[in-house]
Structures are given as structure tokens and as C-alpha cells.
Amino acid sequence: MVSKIIIIIIGLAFFVLGIWGIVSWWNYFIRVLMGAIPAFLILLGVILIIFGYSELKSLLAERKEEKT
Numbered sequence: 520m521v522s523k524i525i526i527i528i529i530g531l532a533f534f535v536l537g538i539w540g541i542v543s544w545w546n547y548f549i550r551v552l553m554g555a556i557p558a559f560l561i562l563l564g565v566i567l568i569i570f571g572y573s574e575l576k577s578l579l580a581e582r583k584e585e586k587t
Contacts, residue, residue, distance in 0.1 A: 541548050
């Protein structure tokens with residue numbers, strides 16, 4: 520019980536520190552976002568390409584098995 524309360528208190532402290540950090544270093548935060556968003560989109564695109572390819576490969580394998 521006490522450990523859960525401590526976790527909540529630490530979580531609130533980190534939340535407040537995070538808000539303070541974003542407000543204090545807003546320009547740096549925006550610069551990081553400007554750099555991270557394209558990298559995130561590239562990573563997401565690669566993941567979706569791999570997922571789509573594996574799904575298509577599975578579908579074609581199933582259709583091939585149905586024909587035989």
C-alpha cells in the first residue's frame with residue numbers, strides 16, 4: 520500500500536518536473552520535435568512496409584495452398 524503511494528508521489532513529481540521543463544525550454548523542445556517527427560515517420564513507414572509485405576506474403580501463400 521505504501522509503495523503504491525510512493526510510486527504515485529514520484530509520478531506526480533516527474534509530471535510536474537516535465538511540465539516545468541517543457542515550459543522552461545520550449546524552444547529546445549520544439550527543435551527536438553522538429554528533428555524527431557521526420558525520424559519517427561521514417562521508422563513508422565519502414566514498420567508498415569514490413570508489416571504489409573509479410574501480410575501480402577501470407578495471403579499469397581494461403582491462396583497458393585488453396586489452389587493445390
